[in-house]
Each structure stands twice: as C-alpha cells, then as structure tokens.
Amino acid sequence: MGARLAVRDVSLHFGGVRVLEDVSFTVESGQIFGLVGPNGAGKTSLFNCVSGHYRPSAGSITIDDVEVVGSSPATLARQGLARTFQHPALQLRETVLENVLLGAHTRLPGGPVEWSLRLPRTVRAEKALRQEALDLLDRNGLGWAAKMRADELSHGLHKGIELCRALLTHPGLLLLDEPAAGLPHAEVEQLIETVRRVRDEDITVVIVEHNMGLISALTDRVVVLDHGRKLMEGSAAEAQADPRVIEAYIGKDAVDDAA
Ligand SMILES: Nc1ncnc2c1ncn2[C@@H]1O[C@H](COP(=O)(O)OP(=O)(O)OP(=O)(O)O)[C@@H](O)[C@H]1O
Ligand SMILES: [Mg+2]
CATH class of the missing domain: 3.40.50.300 (P-loop containing nucleotide triphosphate hydrolases)
Known part of the structure; x- marks a missing residue:
C-alpha cells in the first residue's frame, strides 16, 4: 500500500x-x-x-x-520516504550504478557492524541490490550508462539517475x-x-x-x-x-x- x-x-x-x-x-x-x-x-x-x-x-x-x-x-x-531534488546532487566521480546504490544499503539485512564483516548473507544481498539497480536503470532507458561516471552525463540524465536511486529504496x-x-x-x-x-x-x-x-x-x-x-x-x-x-x-x- x-x-x-x-x-x-x-x-x-x-x-x-x-x-x-x-x-x-x-x-x-x-x-x-x-x-x-x-x-x-x-x-x-x-x-x-x-x-x-x-x-x-x-x-x-x-x-x-x-x-x-x-x-x-x-x-x-x-x-x-524517497525524494529527488530540483538540482540533483550526485557523486560526480562515481559511476551511475554506484550513485543508484547510494541509500539502498538500508535494505541490507543487519546493521553497519554486520555489513563491515562482509558475511555471506551481506555479500549475497549486495549482489541482489546491484542487479536490481541495473534492472531499474535498464527500465528507465539508462542501462547503457551504468558504468559511466556521473559527470560524463547531462543534467537531464542526472534526474533519471536520482529517480532510480529513489526507487531502489522501495x-x-x-x-x-x-x-x-x-x-x-x-x-x-x-x-x-x-x-x-x-x-x-x-x-x-x-x-x-x-x-x-x-x-x-x-x-x-x-x-x-x-x-x-x-x-x-x-x-x-x-x-x-x-x-x-x-x-x-x-x-x-x-x-x-x-x-
Ligand atoms: N533556507 C532558506 N532561507 C531563507 N529563505 C528560504 C530558504 N529556503 C527557501 N527560502 C525562500 O522561500 C521562498 C520559496 O522558495 P522555494 O524554493 O520553496 O520555491 P519554489 O516554489 O520551489 O520555487 P521554484 O519553482 O523556483 O523552484 C523563496 O523566497 C526562497 O528564497
Ligand atoms: Mg523549487
């Protein structure tokens, strides 16, 4: 709901x-x-x-x-709650995929201590999140840009990346x-x-x-x-x-x- x-x-x-x-x-x-x-x-x-x-x-x-x-x-x-901004603030030196993944770590099981231990279930969950991020980029016409750095893309595309980031948090x-x-x-x-x-x-x-x-x-x-x-x-x-x-x-x- x-x-x-x-x-x-x-x-x-x-x-x-x-x-x-x-x-x-x-x-x-x-x-x-x-x-x-x-x-x-x-x-x-x-x-x-x-x-x-x-x-x-x-x-x-x-x-x-x-x-x-x-x-x-x-x-x-x-x-x-998820939002996008009038003036997107992306990590410009990171890839599009990494930008989409920012914020979605809250969906990983456990908390920061467990995440840092790199337990198998954390690694598996991260892999699943990555795949979901790639699927979201694909569905929004941005799959081709996943490995590019954010600063290589236009302002309009930055908005699409932010939208994918927001959606990945469910x-x-x-x-x-x-x-x-x-x-x-x-x-x-x-x-x-x-x-x-x-x-x-x-x-x-x-x-x-x-x-x-x-x-x-x-x-x-x-x-x-x-x-x-x-x-x-x-x-x-x-x-x-x-x-x-x-x-x-x-x-x-x-x-x-x-x-
Ligand atoms: N942190 C702040 N300190 C002082 N004034 C602020 C602050 N944030 C917003 N304002 C003022 O609030 C008013 C409304 O700004 P806001 O950005 O919310 O408008 P907007 O409806 O989003 O406009 P636009 O369509 O241009 O984006 C403006 O006069 C702005 O200067
Ligand atoms: Mg405004």
Whole structure:
C-alpha cells in the first residue's frame, strides 16, 4: 500500500520571511498528486519540510498517521520516504550504478557492524541490490550508462539517475521536484510512463512541476501554492481554469517581463 501523507496547517518562517503559511492538504494512498505554483511559491520548501530537511515553524505532517516533524531525513528514508531534488546532487566521480546504490544499503539485512564483516548473507544481498539497480536503470532507458561516471552525463540524465536511486529504496511515498525540467519532449513522454508504472507498484507520488502537460497527464489532484499560501485544490483542469491561478502566473510573468 502506498503511504498517505497529511499536511496540516504547516507554516515555515525564516526570520521575517514567511515561506509557507497555514498550508493543509492530504494525499491519499496510491494517488499521484501535483504541487504547482509560480517560482518562489514555496513548493521545494514544502518538500523539504516533508523530507525532514526543514523543520516547519508550526503545523503537523504525518505519513500513515505517524508524525514526521522532528525526524531526520535519514530516519524518514528508513520509514519509506524517497525524494529527488530540483538540482540533483550526485557523486560526480562515481559511476551511475554506484550513485543508484547510494541509500539502498538500508535494505541490507543487519546493521553497519554486520555489513563491515562482509558475511555471506551481506555479500549475497549486495549482489541482489546491484542487479536490481541495473534492472531499474535498464527500465528507465539508462542501462547503457551504468558504468559511466556521473559527470560524463547531462543534467537531464542526472534526474533519471536520482529517480532510480529513489526507487531502489522501495519507498511508500515518492517526492519528485521538477522531474521534467530540461528534458526534451520525447523524454517527458517516457517520464510520464515511468511515473504511471511507479504508481501501479503501489507508491504514492507527489510531483512539483511547471510542465502543465505532465501535471494534466498524470495527477489525480493538485494543490496550487502562491507566496507560501494554498490558493486552491482540485483537478489539474480546474486549476488551469481558475482565475486566481491564472492571475498568480500572469501577474508573476508581467513582473518578470517588466524587470
Ligand atoms: N533556507 C532558506 N532561507 C531563507 N529563505 C528560504 C530558504 N529556503 C527557501 N527560502 C525562500 O522561500 C521562498 C520559496 O522558495 P522555494 O524554493 O520553496 O520555491 P519554489 O516554489 O520551489 O520555487 P521554484 O519553482 O523556483 O523552484 C523563496 O523566497 C526562497 O528564497
Ligand atoms: Mg523549487
């Protein structure tokens, strides 16, 4: 079963800067949920609150009814949360395969002491993880790159590598921060197929994305943020037709054009 995420009255303030203000929404198990809004709306900051990278100033966030505020990113990862980043941070000198394996050690039996002993069951489990990582790369069109160093590949491919890394942890909840940014059209189509497959494997997905084609194709429901506040919640079509949403985007564009 995919995890259920509940965000309740979350606010995030940095000094006098109000990055998020009283944001609430629920993502049901097995949904693909969109988080959209203009640049600076607070989307990445909200992901950072869910994944334990930021601590909200107020409010509650639960995953399957377990409070996550106050937990570290590592603890949440062990509890089944995985994410990708708007700006992927890979180990550039390591191979693509090694990058995908980062983080999946939590699936090995035992703990760090046992792992360092190189017991047969650890070696066997590592081998199985490696094979699974290679299969994931294959399925995402990246099998050819497994042995290449990450710094030999483009930014768009780095996003695919991060996605494989996240999936290898077998998450119940997956947060994707702008997975389509910088991808050519054909690869966006492939990404849409991948995310559908992920959902079919019983993983709840939350996507931050500016590509409304992808949001419309994939999401069951969206929340629109603007200046840290929830502007509306509904289907992608309702969001695109909502005058408040149009104004939030056009207002921002007009400001950008004038700058
Ligand atoms: N650590 C921080 N300290 C101070 N301000 C921050 C911090 N993190 C985010 N902010 C501010 O929060 C606001 C929202 O930023 P955020 O990155 O969450 O927006 P976003 O919706 O993801 O935008 P984009 O679509 O451009 O990625 C911005 O004004 C940003 O400067
Ligand atoms: Mg962002």
